[in-house]
Amino acid sequence: MCDTCGCNDHGHGGGRLLRVERDLLAKNDRHAAANRRWLAQRQGFMLNLMASPGAGKTSLLVRTLQDLGDEMAFAVIEGDQQTRLDAERVESCGVPVHQVNTGKGCHLDAHQVGHALTALDPPDGSVVMVENVGNLVCPAGFDLGEQARVVLLSVTEGDDKPLKYPHMFRGADLVILTKTDLLPYVDFDVSRCIGHTRRLHPGVPVIRLSVKSGEGLASWYGWLRAQRRHRSEAVVI
Numbered sequence: 001m002c003d004t005c006g007c008n009d010h011g012h013g014g015g016r017l018l019r020v021e022r023d024l025l026a027k028n029d030r031h032a033a034a035n036r037r038w039l040a041q042r043q044g045f046m047l048n049l050m051a052s053p054g055a056g057k058t059s060l061l062v063r064t065l066q067d068l069g070d071e072m073a074f075a076v077i078e079g080d081q082q083t084r085l086d087a088e089r090v091e092s093c094g095v096p097v098h099q100v101n102t103g104k105g106c107h108l109d110a111h112q113v114g115h116a117l118t119a120l121d122p123p124d125g126s127v128v129m130v131e132n133v134g135n136l137v138c139p140a141g142f143d144l145g146e147q148a149r150v151v152l153l154s155v156t157e158g159d160d161k162p163l164k165y166p167h168m169f170r171g172a173d174l175v176i177l178t179k180t181d182l183l184p185y186v187d188f189d190v191s192r193c194i195g196h197t198r199r200l201h202p203g204v205p206v207i208r209l210s211v212k213s214g215e216g217l218a219s220w221y222g223w224l225r226a227q228r229r230h231r232s233e234a235v236v237i
């Protein structure tokens, strides 16, 4: 098990630890189902943004809130081990935000998100964006009750990352390759990275994006609009 959060079996846990992990995940799943019902009753749509520290989650979030703020009602849940720095960046866009500080915890769980939803109490039809704690491992194991998972990978991290962190990429509904304006300066083979990703998860959409150059933003907004439409229609209470 992961020492800090007990969220992943590393192969040396033994029977009792496996049972603890199973109980923990079952409890999380119950909270996730409750979050999904809560959102469905309000025609809400929740996205879980996951990536390594510094991959560009908050930058994309802020740009999205600025560009689509007049079109959709947003609410944001920020997950970080410490500080309200990202929450302050979101607040500057005039969007309601709830910061969850996980301390030693390396992921958000559905119970924390449930409290955040209650505290935010977003209007019906809102898009709730969750920025998970920067980590390509543990957040993959925790359903938050989201309708879709978006995994970001910046081109400065290396094109082999999908192979090294397969759970994260297998569970993604969308993969965004961020900071593509930096491609001329780094050894990152976009085709190879997409190939690795699609071998793990055939057919997953991949968007190349830069908040600096604007590349890919239109595709991201198009995906977001379509998902919101389809998933809101498909929710089961």
Ligand SMILES: Nc1nc2c(ncn2[C@@H]2O[C@H](COP(=O)(O)OP(=O)(O)OP(=O)(O)O)[C@@H](O)[C@H]2O)c(=O)[nH]1
Residues within 6 Å of the ligand: 051, 052, 053, 054, 055, 056, 057, 058, 059, 060, 086, 133, 134, 178, 179, 180, 181, 182, 209, 210, 211, 212, 213
């Ligand atoms: N060149 C370039 N830099 C970017 C881009 N997006 C983000 N950055 C920079 O990358 C750094 C990290 O960005 P954040 O948005 O804070 O990343 P994050 O994933 O939210 O980081 P944590 O919340 O700490 O995990 C900042 O210095 C950003 O300015 C991009 O498209 N191009």
Ligand SMILES: [Mg+2]
Residues within 6 Å of the ligand: 057, 058, 059, 086, 131
């Ligand atoms: Mg951030």
